[in-house]
Amino acid sequence: MFNDLPAPERSGIMKDKLEAYTQEVLRFRKALNLTSISDASVFDRRFVQPSVALKDWMPERGRLLDIGSGMGVPGIPLLIAKPQLQGVLVERRKKRAEFLRHLGRVLELNMEVYDADINDLPSLSVDVCVARAVTNVKGLLDMCSPHVNSKAIAVFPVPRDQPSVNVDGWVLNDLGGVDAIEEQQVQCYSWLK
DSSP: OGGGSOHHHHHHHHHHHHHHHHHHHHHHTTTTTOOSOOOHHHHIIIIIHHHHHGGGGSOSSEEEEEETOTTTTTHHHHHHHSTTEEEEEEOSSHHHHHHHHHHHHHTTOOEEEEOSOGGGSOOOOEEEEEESSSSOHHHHHHHHGGGEEEEEEEEEEEETTOOOOOBTTEEEOOOTTOOEETTEEEEEEEEOO
16 A cells, blocks of 8 residues: 555655646646646745645545545546545535546546535535635635544644634644745634533
């Protein structure tokens, strides 16, 4: 299995899959209106690396929910970086959801994709929630609440000036000063119910 491989080999596989992911997004970017970025290094710096940076807050195993996956960030890079996580990607736009399924096949990722509104789905029983640019943090936590297992976490990259929020059932974790990924901070909430 992936984790049984020596560290350099794991790193090489991860790098190859992240590059393949970037190339697929850039290949389909115009047809699906995924991004205006056409340069792989810019895409990597702006989307892939900040997504991979979230892995430090992820468990080794469990179910990861990415709400409003769009072109797959942060979910796809996280599933590449943490291959023992099972992905649950929710994207209501059908063409983008089909693109995510395509990525899952091409990159051989352990994931399922729902082309629906997160609020219309039955509980997805997840352990980690992530999202990028879907709505405000309170709205995201409200969306996550019906879908989380006990002791779940929600990890969101947010603007540096974004204050934490209070949402029933969730408490902000103290990250001990570790907060930066580029122009953003990471807010990590724990589910208490």
